[in-house]
Amino acid sequence: MVKWVRRREWPWWQAGILLGLLNLFAFYTANYYLSTSTTFSRAAGMILRLFAPEHVSANAYYQAHKPIVDWQFMLVIGLFLGALLASKLSGQFQLSFVPDLFAARFGQGTARRSGIGLLGGVLLGFGARMADGCTSGHTLSGAAQLALSGWVATAGFFIGGIAVALLVYGRRSY
């Protein structure tokens, strides 16, 4: 067991089964589901509130998604800690900025990675909120509940993702 926990990686089917079971745990204990992206709206509201409190309280989106710390907010913090713990246990934790594959395509420059990454992050945040969920809420949880919204949004995620990834990186090996 200890050896398994410290392994560098688990096969996809073990990780997949555990992820499915974890979702069932969330459904049973919290009456909620694995999901992350609303937390970024709430956090954005918390930050904006420091500068423009009236603006935030008047905004229709923040009225529907209040800038508070809830179960999902803690889940996202836990996600960070869990990944930190897992990578530390297997000795994989290492500070890095430019992923090797990105560097092979665009060079080692951190500015380029920051810029393209930031653009990606903005689109990701905007798209997730417009679609009303991300690969956790819509794909892991929505599709599993057979929600039509989950399957439609998931198709969008991967059609968009595959198109842009092929456009940017092609299919060749680097």
Added chain:
Amino acid sequence: MGPLEIAGTARLALGLVTGIAFGFILQKGQALKFHKIIDALRLRDFTIWKLMFTAIAVGMIGIYVMTALGLAKLHIKPTILSANILGGLIFGAGFALLGFCPGTCVGAAGEGRLDGLYSGVAGLLVGAGLYSEVYPYLLPGFLKIGVLGKITLPQFLGIGVWPTVLLVALALGTAIWFLDRIDRGTPAKAESSTLAPSPIQG
């Protein structure tokens, strides 16, 4: 009967513990690695596809069994075709440019990938904040296009719940089997390991 629905401070602690397990599993499943995600989107390495399909299949069967036993309640997000499709496509573009989705970008930061933190989390906050500002203008028009409500696949297709569960499970199982065959047959794994011999495996 019914789900426990733990409340109060214990609920926040529960969220944290669930999140730690979430991050732990994603890290061990290699789902936080930039090259694994990009190669999944480039259709060169199907590890993440198989992981995801397995998680959906286990979740689906479990959720519907638990719902039938009164141990869980469904939480169906409403279908708004305009927003689900356009938002999904925008998300997909961001997914490929950043190389992470919202959850994996936070997890990647935990693995020491500072680009996940500085580009990813920062961009997500800006993007999500931006949507809150645009939302009031989308509400009267765009978000009224293709509203189908909280509808499930069986309701939409007009077939029973259990036949749908069975069909989707079979489809996912077949897809996993097929993708695994491709993964075993192609030298994608060997290539990505020569690409990244360092422990970073960027």
